[in-house]
Amino acid sequence: MIQRIQTIYLLVIALIMTIPLYVPIAQLLIPNAASYNFFTYGVVMIGENTELQAYYWALFILNIFTIGLPLVTIFLFKKRFLQIRLCIVEIILLVGTLVLMWFHISQFAGKMNADILYKFSFILPVICIIIANLAMRGIFKDIKLLKSLDRIR
Structure with a gap:
């Protein structure tokens, strides 16, 4: 289980997606007023309050869900086709996370007439989409290897 490269990829996805829980996704700057940090759980005003x-x-x-699904996928190592389906679901969830982040940030900034300063954690779902594709590729290689070993027997 742990010796397979897709296990490492899936663990990395889970670790990377925990970062937006603690690091701001964007900073909303309002001219001559307070600024706000945008997290996945909500918007926090910067300053005393x-x-x-x-x-x-x-x-x-x-x-x-984008943190938990790769962890569940790791422990389904005997069901490779289900792993592939769960990787596809993970990619869909990551795209949904990215779209929802953008939507909420632009909606809140529009209400407050704020300038948006996107942080590095905004692009983390894109990085995780790439890593999920690499994990799917590793699972396909496992399936191909097992089929070739079955032919040899």
Whole structure:
């Protein structure tokens, strides 16, 4: 299980997607007023009063699913075709996370007339999509290897 490269890829996806829980995705700058940090769970005002200004439960839950699904996929190592399907579902969830992040950021910035400063953690779902494709490729190689070994017997 751990010696397979796709296991490493799936672990990396889970680790990378925990970063947006703790690091801001974007910073919303309002001229001559307060600034806000946008996290997956909501918007926090920068400064003395650091209370949540808005909650985004759908984005938070979607982010939790994008963390949990690769971990579940790792332990289904005997069901390779199911692993491939779950990798496809993971890619769809990552695209949904990216779209939902962009939507909520632009919606909140539009309400506040704020300038958006995207942070590095905004592109992490794109990096995870690439890594999920690499994991799928590794699973396909395993299937191909097992089929060739069955032919030899």
